[in-house]
Amino acid sequence: MYRVIGALLIVVCTAVLGFGGVLRLGRRVRNLTGLVSALEIMKGEICERLTPMPELFELLAGTMEGPVAGLFQACGEQMTTLGESSMYLIWKSAVRSAEELELSEQEARTLTEVGHVLGRYDAEEQRTAISFAIRRMEGCLHRAEEEKRAQTKVRAALGVTAGLFVVIILL
C-alpha cells in the first residue's frame, strides 16, 4: 500500500514540475502579449494625444494586468524622483526589477532601449523608436508562442514519464 502511495507521489511531483514549465511558457506569452499591447497604447498616447509620461504610466497601470501593470505602476511611482534620477534610469530600473515579467536578456534589453527616447524627443521620433521596439517584441512573442507550442506536450509528457521511470527503478 505504502509503495503505491509513494509511487503515486513521485509521479505527481515530477508531473507538477513538468506542468510548471508549461505554465511558465504560458505566462511568458501572456506577458509579452501584454507588453506589445502596452507599447502600442504608448505609441498612440504619445503621438496622437501628446499624453505626459506620468499620466501615461498611470493609464497603463490601470489598463494592463498583472506584471505588465506592475511595470508601469513602478515607473509612475518613481516619476516624483525626477531631478535625482532621469526618465531613462527610472524606466531601466523598473524593467530590470520586474522579475515577474520573466523576460529574456534580449527582451529586457529591447525594452530598456526604449527608455532612451521616452519623453525626451518629439512625438514622431518617439513613434519611430517605439515602433521598432514593438517589432522586436513581436518577434520575441512569436518565438515564445512557438516554444510554448513545441514544448507544452513535451514538458508535460517528460514530467509524467520521468516520474514513472523513477518509480520503475525504485520498485
Add this chain to the structure above:
Amino acid sequence: MKDTYYRIARFDGAVELLPQSIRGAARFLDERDKEQAEELRLRSGHIPTVLLPSGEKELGGGAVTQKELHGVLEIASGASVHTVRECIRNGFVTAKGGYRIGVCGSAILREGAITGFRDISSVAIRIVKEIRGAADSVMDQLTGSDGSIAATLIVSPPGAGKTTLLRDIIRQLSERGVRVAVADERGELAGMLGGVPQMDIGARCDVLDGCPKAEAVLMLLRAMNPQIIAVDEITDPRDAAALSSAVHCGVSLLATAHGESIADLRQKPLYRDALQAGLFRKIILIRRQARGRAYQVMDVEAEICTGS
C-alpha cells in the same frame, strides 16, 4: 508673516525644479533673499544665480552643465518633452505650481519656424507669486453703479506687477459669479497644467492657453459666451483688432500693456488707437514704491481723448 511663508514656499517650489546637483546651493540662500527672489537663472558654464530686486546674486556651487539644463526641462515637463514641444517653440514651459521656465539656446529652424532648441544655453525659472487681495483697492473704482465692470487696461513697466493685479481682478470677478474668459497665451495668468489652473483664478473662469491672443479672443467669443475677456500684454495690432470685435459683441475687457506713463501710451500707436477707439474705459497705472505698489485708476476719456 503669512505672506513671508508663502513667498519662501514659492521659492522652495522653484528649487524643486532644479536638478539635485544644484538644489543644495539654492537651499542655502538666506530667508530674506528667498522671500524676494524673482527668478532662478541657469546659464551653461556659469554659476547659477538668483534674481533679486537689487540684481543677480550667485548661488554658489559649480558651473551649470548642459545636462543640468536639460534636467530642468525634464523635471518641468514631467519627462514629457513631446507634450510641451509647442511651448518650447515659444521659448517657455509652464511647470506644476504655475512656475514659468524660459528657455534660450540654439534654435532649430524648419521652413522658417522654430521647432525647438538643439542646445540649451540658459533657463530662467520665474517665481510667479499670487497676491490674493492685490486688487482690493481698485475693484470699487472699476465697478459701475449697476455692478458692471469697466473695460480696463493695466499699464506698468515690466516686472511691476501687471499680471499679478490682473490675475487678482479676474479671481475677484470670477468669485462674484462673472463669467471671465482668459486668453492666456504665455500661461502666466492661470498656469494651466493637465487642464487645471495652477493659480487661483476663481471658479467661473474659462481658460484658453498656449494660443495666440488674437485667435484665442475670437474663439472664446464664439465658444464660451463670456461677460469679460482677459488678456495679458497686448503687443500686436491683431490683438487689438480681436479685442475690438469682442467689444462690439458687448463683452468687456481686461488687459495689460507695457508702459511707463500715460504720455508713454500716447506715443505708441497701438495703445493710442485702442484707447481712442473706446476699447477701454479705465486705465490702472502701477508704480513701484519703496514698499509695495501704488495703483492709480484713471478715466480713459479724461486722460487720453481730451489729452490728444
